[in-house]
């Protein structure tokens with residue numbers, strides 16, 4: 178049941194009604210305080226740090242009900258009369274940020290730290306994660322905010338005259354927006370009537386979907402649409418943001434009758450709130466025919482289990498052995514090189530999967546303009562590839578699709594994958610309404626194209642002086658067919 182709540186934010190009084198389970202982070206964002214960023218939603222990263230009565234807290238794990246009659250400060254409240262607070266000025270001067278997604282939380286924590294050595298500051302800031310900067314510029318910025326700790330390294334010469342910038346450090350154009358919390362990332366925009374999308378994901382690594390019962394989900398109040406593979410066009414495509422002709426296998430569908438990894442998409446719910454959409458996903462019943470699965474690339478090449486067995490996947494280079502692509506490169510006389518080598522080393526290296534962990538999750542908001550143009554606001558690194566792909570999937574002319582990115586909170590290549598725009602666009606085309614899909618951190622780890630695990634065999638020929646004279650990089654047993 179909703180409860181009434183009165184409090185202050187940045188010296189302004191608010192009275193709202195609020196569900197007891199709401200986090201302070203959610204409430205602040207509902208009130209338009211978009212500097213408070215959702216990253217882990219579990220108290221681990223510090224991007225959502227605000228002050229409650231002058232004490233920094235992680236607002237994602239702080240119940241909103243606890244701020245009754247209390248005072249909250251966000252970074253929007255730090256500067257006064259257009260003048261930056263010393264800590265904001267120091268971050269701006271020291272360029273203590275890159276994408277800026279961690280910066281509001283970082284500054285709200287840093288402002289309350291005692292004067293300390295750089296080493297101590299690093300420890301004290303362990304609750305605030307930054308994926309971009311390497312922390313050096315952050316620590317130096319904090320030191321810059323304390324006159325007694327000035328180090329002057331890495332300071333950025335602010336150059337006003339663009340004709341004299343060569344050879345100088347120049348500040349990021351969006352620096353002031355970042356340190357004041359005004360930088361607008363994809364989720365920091367709420368078109369009227371915005372709906373929210375959530376995806377039911379597979380608990381199985383490999384299975385056919387025999388049947389899906391969505392009746393209970395559809396019956397839930399505030400659910401606007403539920404759809405499955407039976408409701409979407411079945412067009413194979415690649416999610417990779419590469420130019421035509423795409424070098425990648427067309428091994429992806431909006432939704433399919435088969436799942437191929439834990440976290441693969443099964444069904445989609447569009448509802449008036451994230452909470453209702455998640456609740457509706459839990460009500461969907463799926464009957465799976467569980468298939469045997471693979472977890473390492475070497476056994477995958479035996480071909481005992483074929484992951485893409487559908488006829489449309491015939492363009493996959495060696496579908497029967499699960500080989501998505503092959504590259505053959507040769508340069509020089511390798512045998513001659515090995516003959517000249519003083520030492521030959523040969524080893525197999527197994528590398529684990531690596532996640533990019535951009536702090537801003539994959540987020541897309543889609544809507545239709547009055548002239549029918551599909552607008553896609555997305556945290557993408559490849560807006561033009563995204564536009565082309567959506568045009569192909571939905572058979573829409575390019576000039577009827579506008580894809581644009583807002584400020585992006587890190588990508589590191591993972592946002593060169595088109596992973597959220599396709600389904601979000603379909604939901605808008607189906608409902609005619611604005612729709613937002615923001616990945617959870619769990620989805621980032623389980624359902625995005627992290628750098629996959631690798632097994633690499635490398636044979637190197639080396640001279641005594643350390644010069645490499647020959648190198649061969651192959652899969653073990655040279656199992657590839659030419």
Ligand code: FES
Pocket residue numbers: 214215216217218219220221222223224225226235236237238
């Ligand atoms: S600590 Fe709150 S979003 Fe990470």
Ligand code: FES
Pocket residue numbers: 274275276277278279280306307308309310536586587
């Ligand atoms: S600047 Fe810290 S996460 Fe990008």
